Amino acid sequence: MDESKPPTDGPLKCSEQAGQHQDVFTPPEYTMKEIYDNIPAHCLQPNTWLSLFYILRDYFFVLILVSVATQIPNIPYPYLRSTAWFAYAFVQGLVFTGLWELAHECGHGALSKSKAFNNTCGLIIHSMLLVPYYSWKITHSTHHKTTNNLDKDIAFVPTIKEAYQADRETHNKAWDYIEDMPIVAIIHLFFHQIVAWPIYLTINNFALERMAKVPWWKRSHFYLGGDGPNFRPENTREILISDLGIGAAALALWGLVQYFGAWNVMLFWGFPWMWTNHWILTITYLQHTDTSIPYYPNKTWTFVRGAASAVDRDFGFIGRVIFHGAIETHVMHHHVARIPFYHATEATAAVREVMGSHYKYDFKTPYMWAFWRNHRECVYVEETQKDSQIYFFAKMK
Structure with a gap:
């Protein structure tokens, strides 16, 4: 089997892996030296011209x-015209x-040895x-330095069972009867996926308790x-430069x-941008939310x-070609973030050899089904081994 690619001989889903390992889970004991020693040296060498090619390629697609x-x-046909606009936006x-993924790579210094x-x-x-x-580069760096740390991570930090139960005591009891209805979940997800990302950037509404004490504008x-x-x-x-960049983009959009006209700008840029907000949240959520992975x-x-x-x-052609493999190689990325995406598949194979059973993947469940399933099942975390x-x-009934 070619280890540089997802297995094709019926790989386990993460939930099945969790069933095998979660009850007797032992944390990984390998070292970062072992990881670096096993990764081919050329994987750590970005090619500026190749990186520029991919950036220009994507702008050409745009x-x-x-x-x-x-x-x-x-x-001439209104329904066909509406369908065409929907397809374009998607x-x-x-x-x-x-x-966006290429800019994320830039934030890690992965596309070139040149900081400029x-x-x-x-x-x-x-x-x-x-x-x-x-x-965002700064806060994202914090996430990489504290991944799945319940006390310090700042992205997709789950609720602990006791806090979840205490919070439910303050909710309107009527909510208990409707929150599990699929239509309620669909409506919630629809609005969440459109606006949650820009709101997070603006007011950090997902702030942890230690951050929630601070006024929103300081977050x-x-x-x-x-x-x-x-x-x-x-x-x-750096933040001022970021703000000026946003200001310049906003001024260009106003022009x-x-x-x-506003409607034409929405058709050509606005609706695709809303789809992008959806995909950013979906990708990052599924990279860090599953019943198979531990939190500490x-x-x-x-x-x-x-x-x-x-x-x-695995997200097929979309993930590998359009999203530059970000979905398929994220475990490796959290070990060595400065490896450019065009070496990530090879580096992932090397990292998998060191990680062994601690490497978690799901190349079997359809991508959007995994998103829906995890939103329904991944509600709160708890210790599965006492005092561990x-x-x-928790596996919801």
Whole structure:
């Protein structure tokens, strides 16, 4: 079997892996030295020209799709015309997400040895998508340094059982009767997937308890004060540059609205951008949420344990070509984030050899079904072994 690619001989799903390992779970004991020793040296060497090719390729895709979309108004049938606009927004949203992933690679310094190249490209791409490049780069770095640490991580930190139960005591009891209805979950997810990402960037509404004590504007990725929970005074210049990048993008969009009209800007940019918000949340959620992966309080957490607590999944052509393999190679990425995506598959095979059974993947469950299933099943975490200080998502009845 080619270890550089997902297994094709009936791989276990994460839930099946959890069933095998969770009840007798032993944290990983391998070292980062073993990981680095097993990764081919060339995987750590980015190629600036190759990286630039992929960036220009994705922008070329954007322009081709825009050119095709200019012909949609000529379609004489209203329903067919609406279908064509929906298809355009969906496909352009995928391409936008691929560009977002490239800017994410820039934030890790993975596309070039040149900081100027990484930061210039990352700033341009993320600003176009209304993401503050440097600000998010800083908070994302915190996530990488504290992955699945229940006390310190800042992304997709699950609720512990006791806190979940205490919170439910304050809810309206009527909610208990409707919260499990599929239609309620669908409505919640629809609005969540559209607005949660920009709201998170603006007010950090998913803040942990230690952050929630701080006013929302100090939690914001746009805050320049330097006295918030995420940024230090020395970060002020970078945050200002990020804010100016967003301001320039907003000004460009305003100019387009004045020239082409607000509805046309929504059709060509706005609706694809909303799809991008959906994919960003979906990708990052599924990379870090599953019943098979452990979560640790600070007392038992280590970097290797956190890095191993991610999941690789398969999204077919979309994941491998348009999203640049970000979905399929995320476990490796959390071990060595500076490996460029075009070496990630090979590096993943090397990392898997070291991780053994601690490597978690699901190349079997359809991607969006896994998203729906985990939103329904992954509600709170609890210790599965008494006094282990290791937590897993409880299996909901």
